[in-house]
Amino acid sequence: MRIGGRLQGAIEILADVEERRRPIANALKDWGTAHRFAGSGDRAAIGNIVYDALRLKLSHAWLMDDDSPAALAHAVLFRQWGIAPEALAERLDGDKFAPEPLSDAALQAFASRNLADAPDDVRGDLPEWILPAFKQNFGENWLAEAEALNLRPPLDLRVNTLKATREKVLKALARSGAGEGGIAPEAIRIPPGSGPDRLPNVTAELSFQKGWFEVQDQGSQIVAKLVGAKAGDQALDFCAGGGGKTLALAAAMENAGQVHAYDADRTRLAPIIERLKRAGTRNVQVHDTLEGLSGLEARFDHVLVDAPCTGTGTWRRRPDIKWRLSEKNLEERTAQQAEVLVDAARFVKPGGHLVYVTCSLLPAENQDQIARFLQSESGSGFAAVDVETVWPAAFPGVEARPHVSCAGFATLTPAATGTDGFFCAILVRKS
Incomplete structure (x- = not known):
């Protein structure tokens, strides 16, 4: 699939999540079942757009002056994936699977608005009623804490020391880009990647089947x-x-x-x-x-x-x-x-x-x-x-x-x- 088809798929899933108030995983699974032609790379990229869109849902909507699924999905590509609106328009031109173009009003809002001018809940992408709790908990660092919660997470593993050492597991997962976790002595971490990148399916590894590690934050x-x-x-x-x-x-x-x-x-x-x-x-x-x-x-x-x-x-x-x-x-x-x-x-x-x-x-x-x-x-x-x-x-x-x-x-x-x-x-x- 080209980027237009992936973008349209993400818009459909975002609409499903919003309308039926259902978990992302369920909506992604149902979309994949109904669109079996989509490969694993396509499904991963679509999922990334959906998750990225919901992490920054408030700020995306504020910057676009539009909270529709289409606006949120486009904002992901503009803000998080680094694709300029003009460059995206060129890539979508002539793609019959691409969504309808965004309105001029949404594009103009995105070009003119500055997030620093937004209300605090929008800047932190927090439900407004939760904002006071964050400020109580973190004081002047509340915004940095909220922003960090809006980033993609890594994939963390715990070495099972009953069966293996961290060195042994790192060697087994070398092709996955795994490294030491940083704090917990048995932790291994695989970085989250960016854009359409997908994390490796470590549970398919023989070392997992042998019980050398568990997936655990x-x-x-x-x-x-x-x-x-x-x-x-x-x-x-x-x-x-x-x-x-x-x-x-x-x-x-x-x-x-x-x-x-x-x-x-x-x-x-x-x-x-x-x-x-x-x-x-x-x-x-x-x-x-x-x-x-x-x-x-x-x-x-x-x-x-x-x-x-x-x-x-x-x-x-x-x-x-x-x-x-x-x-x-x-x-x-x-x-x-x-x-x-x-x-x-x-x-x-x-x-x-x-x-x-x-x-x-x-x-x-x-x-x-x-x-x-x-x-x-x-x-x-x-x-x-x-x-x-x-x-x-x-x-x-x-x-x-x-x-x-x-x-x-x-x-x-x-x-x-x-x-x-x-x-x-x-x-x-x-x-």
């Missing part, structure tokens, strides 16, 4: 490392989901001791069994009901709570959820988090640690949530551990640092640590 690896689990410990991964952090804990514990993985959502938990087999873990027990953990209250050295959240820290990878998020969603999530904290806290033994994690950047889900917990009856026996006392030992020689609140809680971000957005609070049970 480095932020997720970092918070798993901050748990501090070691060989012989007893650990509980509460809200384990697909098991990424469970696998990281099992490897850190060298298959010694015990990891219990629990999640009430059986659909999310289902992939964990195959992943555990591939990774060669022998110290993990999986539970899909709280009853399965009966008798284990106050028995764990480490309880990791990867709480349900709004996912604001994952906007690089899932920009569509940014525009579907509502204040009602936030209220629902904070209520769920409070319940999960109470449920999980009873499994921590005296002297043990409760590690609360979200992939959110909103204070209501993070530092405010922990402050409420510590003031509650369930949390009164816990105290906060300053992450700055843990970080140097977990990541020796690493210059990058997360944002650390006055209470000692850590926030990872694309701007500060080059990761997805994560919050991490470490609490110790005093009694």
Whole structure:
């Protein structure tokens, strides 16, 4: 396909996402099924236009004075792919699969408008109601933090140290452009590329099938490392989901001791069994009901709570959820988090640690949530551990640092640590 056909395909998918309020991945899959003539390179390029458009949806629309799918898709090529309007017009001329030309008004707006004149929510490509939370969280750095969330993410992998070394995996993935991750000692990173570039399908590699590595954002690896689990410990991964952090804990514990993985959502938990087999873990027990953990209250050295959240820290990878998020969603999530904290806290033994994690950047889900917990009856026996006392030992020689609140809680971000957005609070049970 030429660029005109790719642009038209992206416009159709953007319209589908907007009209049906559905995830990008579903819309892309359906479009590909209906257009089987499109090759893998075409589908990747179309997907890149769609994702790029939604990352910068507000600023694209403001600069074009038009929020239509066509305007957003054209703005991607102008702003992010470096194709000037005149050059694009020449490439689309005579292409029968190309979309209708943009209006003169949209082109004139793009040529005359300066983003520095736009409202703050537009400059940061943030829902207006979330802007105050970003300013509260990051102060004068809020814009840089928001802008970093609008960039393409890299592909991060975690070396499974039960089966391989980082050097061994890097050698196996040499043709993929893989390099060291930068912070987490087992991290490997493949840069995101630009324009129509597509990331390699690393799960098709023989080294993946052998269990040498897992696909896992480095932020997720970092918070798993901050748990501090070691060989012989007893650990509980509460809200384990697909098991990424469970696998990281099992490897850190060298298959010694015990990891219990629990999640009430059986659909999310289902992939964990195959992943555990591939990774060669022998110290993990999986539970899909709280009853399965009966008798284990106050028995764990480490309880990791990867709480349900709004996912604001994952906007690089899932920009569509940014525009579907509502204040009602936030209220629902904070209520769920409070319940999960109470449920999980009873499994921590005296002297043990409760590690609360979200992939959110909103204070209501993070530092405010922990402050409420510590003031509650369930949390009164816990105290906060300053992450700055843990970080140097977990990541020796690493210059990058997360944002650390006055209470000692850590926030990872694309701007500060080059990761997805994560919050991490470490609490110790005093009694």
